[in-house]
Amino acid sequence: MNGAEEKEKNAELRICRRCLTRELADSARFSDVSELVAAIPAEERAAEQITAGRLSVCKGCERLFEGMCLLCGCYVEYRAAKKNADCPGHFWTSTGL
Numbered sequence: 001m002n003g004a005e006e007k008e009k010n011a012e013l014r015i016c017r018r019c020l021t022r023e024l025a026d027s028a029r030f031s032d033v034s035e036l037v038a039a040i041p042a043e044e045r046a047a048e049q050i051t052a053g054r055l056s057v058c059k060g061c062e063r064l065f066e067g068m069c070l071l072c073g074c075y076v077e078y079r080a081a082k083k084n085a086d087c088p089g090h091f092w093t094s095t096g097l
């Protein structure tokens with residue numbers, strides 16, 4: 001497939017690479033991830049505004065694919081909810097999160 005054909009195919013597919021699991025049509029996957037998040041002990045859980053800020057960074061990141069970070073393989077909603085977690089690319093800390 002040449003570059004023009006590949007570009008045309010990608011335009012037809014219109015894949016959204018930036019969805020969090022909660023935004024995917026596959027809601028069963030969100031249930032699994034949200035159960036993992038709910039199981040994080042309170043003392044290990046990040047403040048909600050920190051989690052939201054981290055997820056905002058993830059949503060703008062080229063490494064996000066269907067809720068998963070392609071650098072580490074984690075579901076970002078789980079990673080972002082943990083107090084001592086960091087982005088493997090250090091994109092969260094570069095924004096003060």
Ligand code: SF4
Nearest residue numbers: 058061064069087089
């Ligand atoms: S954890 Fe970091 S590298 Fe991974 S998707 Fe989020 S911002 Fe991107």
